[in-house]
Amino acid sequence: MTQTPIADRAKPGVQRAFSPATSRGARILLIALVLLSFGLRMWQIEAKSIWWDESLSLYRAQKSVPYILSNRIDFPGSSTTDLHPPLYFLLLHYLTDLSGERDLVLRLPSVAFATLIVPLLYALGRRLRGVRAGMLAALFGALSPFYLWYAQEVRMYTMVTALGLASVYCLWRAFTEQKWSWALGFGLAASAAMTTQYLFGLIIVCEVPLAFFLWSRPSTLSRGANSAQPQQRMKWIWGAAVLLVVLPILVYQALGIALWPQAGRWYVSPGIMVRDALNSFSLGLSVDLQQVWFLDIVFALVFVVGVLSIWQNPPRLTIQGDRKALFRGRGIGLTLLVGYIFIPIVGMWLYSLLSPLYMGSRYVIMCSPAFYLGLGVGIDALAGRRRSLGWLAGAVLVASMSMSIYRYFYHERYRTKEDYRSAAQFIVANERVGDAILVTAPENMTAFMHYYAGELPVGGMPPVSLAEKLDADELARQMAEWVHPYDRVWLVHCRTQHSDPDNLVTRWLDDHAMLLERKAFPSYGSPVTLSAYMPRSPIQGQTSAGVEAIGTFGDRLSLLDYAVRYKDFDDVVRGFSAREARDSMEPIESAGAIEPGKVVSAIFHWRPERELGNYKVSLRLVDSEGTSWAQRDRLPYMYYPTAQWPVGAQIYHEADLPIPLGTPPGLYHLQCWIYEADTGRSFSFQEFAGGQQDSFLDLGPLVVGEVQAGFPVDAFLPDGVQKTRLATVFGGDIELFAFHLTPSSAEPGEVLGLDLYWRARRAISRDYQVVINWEDERGTVWHTATYSPLGVDYPTSRWQAGAMLRGVLRVQVPEAALPGTHRIHLLIYAPNEEEFLWLRRGPIPWWGRDLSLAEITVQ
Known part of the structure; x- marks a missing residue:
């Protein structure tokens, strides 16, 4: 290639490199x-959460300028000199001061x-x-x-x-x-x-x-x-x-x-x-x-x-x-x-x-x-x-x-390097009153706390110098003292080669506490393992058969007592006892409302009346129509199944249920179901006091509070929902994020579940209705039904700007439905104005008035 010299405008004798001009x-x-x-x-x-090496940068950036210039890194019981000088961390310090972390x-x-x-x-x-x-x-x-x-x-x-x-x-x-x-x-x-x-x-x-x-x-x-x-x-x-x-x-x-x-x-x-x-x-x-x-x-x-x-x-x-x-x-x-x-x-x-x-x-x-x-x-x-x-x-x-x-x-x-984000989010979604978090080792605390947005106390173990020999006896004493006040301890475990190379913290918990669950988050670097432990034995001694019980499931498992607890909007521990709930099924004034996104837990005291099979406990949040808004089915203890529970013993068990984000405010009831894990056969509950028998135990009323705006959309939408690929807005007021319709095949008269995920684009002053049109294979709308947008009594005129709400509609397949494929369309209707709202999809302001949701096969 021919090289062209740069024009030399310097004094005579000054050297110039030959460099081609840029066109x-x-x-x-x-x-x-x-x-x-x-x-x-x-x-x-x-997309990728920060890992330990990155957390060191965040740790130094969070400190004062003199501390950054000192090049020190101080962990509990340890002070070291960083391998890197301070300029990058100073830049990061001022940037995070201006723009957050x-x-x-x-x-x-x-x-x-x-x-x-x-x-x-x-x-x-x-x-x-x-x-x-x-x-x-x-x-x-x-x-x-x-x-x-x-x-x-x-x-x-x-x-x-x-x-x-x-x-x-x-x-x-x-x-x-x-x-x-x-x-x-x-x-x-x-x-x-x-x-x-x-x-x-x-x-x-x-x-x-x-x-x-x-x-x-x-x-x-x-x-x-x-x-x-x-x-x-x-x-x-x-x-x-x-x-x-x-x-x-x-x-x-x-x-x-x-x-x-x-x-x-x-x-x-x-x-x-x-x-x-x-x-x-x-x-x-x-x-x-x-x-x-x-x-x-x-x-x-x-x-x-x-x-x-x-x-x-x-x-x-x-x-x-x-x-x-x-x-x-x-x-x-x-x-x-x-x-x-x-x-x-x-x-x-x-x-x-x-x-x-x-x-x-x-x-x-x-x-x-x-x-x-x-x-x-x-x-x-x-x-x-x-x-x-x-x-x-x-x-x-x-x-x-x-x-x-x-x-x-x-x-x-290469999805992520060390997945502290998923571990933190899992805890936030499941934490309950009486929990605490233990991070191994202390040098991992910054990475975990960067993502943890919950309210539990968090500690690090072991608090010793890096690469220093651990005193196992002293660590055991510290561990026993640390876990004692709590009902459940979450252990976040990752890369302990510096502080705990022999995994003494995990080994102590395995030996002295009951493992409730363990979940691994694989990654390119070191996997993050999350374990939940109960510091005390669930067996609280033998009880005589004459001890009064509230009732029994299938004459197999007696319920001696229970209590419900949760945190309200002000993070105050609320709840009610079995006696308060049994005396009145009306809302308990002292209980307060629970915030969507938080966890309600039920503490049970069970007594096996005979040898049990493998049972699961199901907690459900239902409205006055019997529609389920949340459900969690679990073994009482993953590693201590009911088949091993001794007859006549009093067993402590705490079950929990996250209240989904977007749950409409109102009065619900908390139900407990028990069924065989292998067959799914449930046991009815016989209450001793009134002789009432039902398929479940009604634990009592639970008030869900006013929906709060500001949570991320990803946290609002569960896995498996069908997202609308383009922004779907009705009348400039209501946006539909996603929906989920199940099952996709049904018979006439069968009820379908339609979950709708809404956001109020602005404060809404009018009441709207959801209209579902059924269209046959020839394109003819042959059936129309009207529903509340949320399926409960919470009209759109109460929706605040930015509020994200989940609707659960029970859509019945018309008795007159002919076998074949039918398409369901959704419209928003304003009854006072007697008009359907225009639908905007993405950049197209006037898409039409109806949104095609899904096809249903009628058998």
């Missing part, structure tokens, strides 16, 4: 690549710096070889799965990479253009990179020979050099001065890392480092090396072609083309492509001989720009010899990177 089309293409890079890095940026906010700096790498690759590649090579390097940087991985991580790796590349670019221009501003830019960028990650010092080592080859000498300058030139060359001292102020302090701090505990670090050979770097730079971390090694070889070959091309055709910095200029050009090219990668790796290996340091390819990410520059030059060289060969090689590389990107977003293995 308008190239600028547009570069902007497109930058936007592509930004879009990829922002796509699903909050959402995952999007936390990851935004990583995205910004990963995007900045793209134009820097182009600028440096253009000077190294030409516009096409620079554009190709920018393309590979934009598509890099490695950059994507760390752009969506709350760590400093993309920041140090971008700042390092910026320092190299400024160094190039400082020496080739002899401007103090570029020299100062180099000093600032290098200092910022060094205060972002200590390992950047290895890049500075690489920049020393690069500066040597970039340094202009009188014999290599164009004719007309004069005595003023040495004065021009001294302008680089501005940058060196800035760097020298920062460097000694940071080198001293970096050497102190050798004294840091070596848990999780071990010696790694330079060969493994090179292998990790090649695979990560090529295809990132979302592939299996054993399956894609041949693609890594393709990337390596293209890179080698780029290095050979630079040797044969090095960058030109002067007008003259003598041997010294050739030597300098080759030195620049090889330092930038080969030294940029291998000098830091060798330096890291030498340091590891003193103290193990390498902990994965993220430690060499700062070297990666050289690889993409080499790929760009390699493809450019291949295209220069044979265009089709260059296109083919480039297509293979792009396709390989795209495959890795797809796996990163959609392969189950």
